[in-house]
Amino acid sequence: MSAVPTLQPDAQSAASHRDQVEDQLGAHNYHPLDVVIARGSGAWLYDVDGRKYLDCLSAYSAVNQGHCHPRILAAMTEQAQKLTLTSRAFRHDQMAGFYEDLARLTGAHKILPMNSGAEAVETAIKAVRKWGYEVRGVPVNQAEIIVCANNFHGRTLGIVGFSTDPDAYGHYGPFAPGFKIVPFGDYDAFDAAITDRTVAFLVEPIQGEAGVVLPPPGYFTRVRQRCTERGITLILDEIQTGLGRTGKLLAEEHEGIEADVTLIGKALSGGFYPVSAVLSNADVLGVFQPGQHGSTFGGNPLACAVARAALRVLTEEGMIDNAATLGAYFLERLRALPGPVREARGRGLMLAIELEPDAGGARLWCERLQARGLLAKDTHGHTVRLSPPLVVTRDEVDWACDQLAAVLSAA
Numbered sequence: 109m110s111a112v113p114t115l116q117p118d119a120q121s122a123a124s125h126r127d128q129v130e131d132q133l134g135a136h137n138y139h140p141l142d143v144v145i146a147r148g149s150g151a152w153l154y155d156v157d158g159r160k161y162l163d164c165l166s167a168y169s170a171v172n173q174g175h176c177h178p179r180i181l182a183a184m185t186e187q188a189q190k191l192t193l194t195s196r197a198f199r200h201d202q203m204a205g206f207y208e209d210l211a212r213l214t215g216a217h218k219i220l221p222m223n224s225g226a227e228a229v230e231t232a233i234k235a236v237r238k239w240g241y242e243v244r245g246v247p248v249n250q251a252e253i254i255v256c257a258n259n260f261h262g263r264t265l266g267i268v269g270f271s272t273d274p275d276a277y278g279h280y281g282p283f284a285p286g287f288k289i290v291p292f293g294d295y296d297a298f299d300a301a302i303t304d305r306t307v308a309f310l311v312e313p314i315q316g317e318a319g320v321v322l323p324p325p326g327y328f329t330r331v332r333q334r335c336t337e338r339g340i341t342l343i344l345d346e347i348q349t350g351l352g353r354t355g356k357l358l359a360e361e362h363e364g365i366e367a368d369v370t371l372i373g374k375a376l377s378g379g380f381y382p383v384s385a386v387l388s389n390a391d392v393l394g395v396f397q398p399g400q401h402g403s404t405f406g407g408n409p410l411a412c413a414v415a416r417a418a419l420r421v422l423t424e425e426g427m428i429d430n431a432a433t434l435g436a437y438f439l440e441r442l443r444a445l446p447g448p449v450r451e452a453r454g455r456g457l458m459l460a461i462e463l464e465p466d467a468g469g470a471r472l473w474c475e476r477l478q479a480r481g482l483l484a485k486d487t488h489g490h491t492v493r494l495s496p497p498l499v500v501t502r503d504e505v506d507w508a509c510d511q512l513a514a515v516l517s518a519a
């Protein structure tokens with residue numbers, strides 16, 4: 109590696125120096141809005157100059173509990189002073205409580221903690237393949253997993269290998285075989301893709317990154333039934349939809365179904381720290397024996413303490429009900445917006461507006477909203493995602509809608 113370039117601090121402007129450093133030293137794998145956040149509290153973010161913004165992204169739903177929630181902060185600080193990491197080579201005193209809290213809340217029979225969402229997805233894929241060979245009797249190395257077009261399950265090589273987004277998979281191959289891609293929400297296509305080697309169906313309850321896309325009513329009931337009939341493990345990726353975002357603890361509750369394996373992450377730590385988990389209702393996680401899967405940081409004491417506090421805050425402070433009530437209200441107001449809005453959609457506080465294709469692209473509208481103090485994220489060209497922390501108030505939702513209306517009616 110050649111020498112690191114020397115950066116000359118710009119005497120006149122710390123801001124331009126900061127931009128210069130980011131542009132020179134940082135890989136350009138993100139295209140952030142031009143705002144530099146220094147502080148967050150509840151549903152609000154504050155930039156380096158003290159301007160405040162309503163956060164309508166919530167770090168892709170990792171900050172459901174609101175920024176820097178004091179109870180989670182207290183749990184993190186307290187645990188950080190006692191013990192942060194043992195690795196799983198030794199037991200530690202925070203693990204059992206974490207398992208018990210999650211099991212009580214979700215009904216999970218087995219739990220495997222990891223760190224990022226993508227690791228939880230990878231863990232589920234490994235577990236379900238192993239289960240397919242050892243329990244279902246599928247010929248070794250022939251297991252098939254059905255996934256959906258326009259999925260987003262993370263960024264590892266294994267996962268992007270079954271993405272249909274060229275930005276996600278382009279020039280990263282060759283990829284692992286064993287995945288069949290079907291259109292999201294199309295039951296017949298799912299059914300037609302099943303073979304004797306199908307071990308699992310991996311799917312998001314609502315496709316978030318694809319632009320907050322909901323399946324047709326009844327889709328998941330039929331999928332659930334078919335999975336049961338064919339001995340297929342239904343894996344719901346609730347990393348974004350889970351933990352209150354859609355107005356229920358898990359989005360599967362809207363469909364009246366139970367997944368065999370549920371993946372959660374993001375808000376499991378309230379945005380403090382990467383914590384994810386695989387929750388298993390069937391015997392899938394039972395296939396792992398010591399040494400067959402793991403992570404140095406997965407399930408560490410700090411993560412367990414933070415996650416327990418994040419779950420308590422979520423369930424004890426009315427956030428899930430708030431997401432249901434205010435989500436319905438927000439959606440109603442989004443549907444009444446003026447200007448080039450083709451559709452408003454979503455569930456709970458996982459919402460989006462899709463703009464007309466000739467409206468100039470969603471990024472432009474996010475920049476205009478930023479100028480009025482609202483931070484949102486464009487996705488897939490014409491869609492603006494709106495997913496504030498679940499602590500948002502009705503007044504704040506009204507304020508957000510006023511900003512949207514002002515920006516859109518000036519179109």
Ligand SMILES: Cc1ncc(COP(=O)(O)O)c(C=O)c1O
Pocket residue numbers: 168223224225226227229260261262263312316317345346347348349373374
């Ligand atoms: C549905 C879903 N699955 C998995 C992931 C990956 O999570 P992480 O970025 O923590 O790896 C995401 C992240 O946006 C997601 O939305």
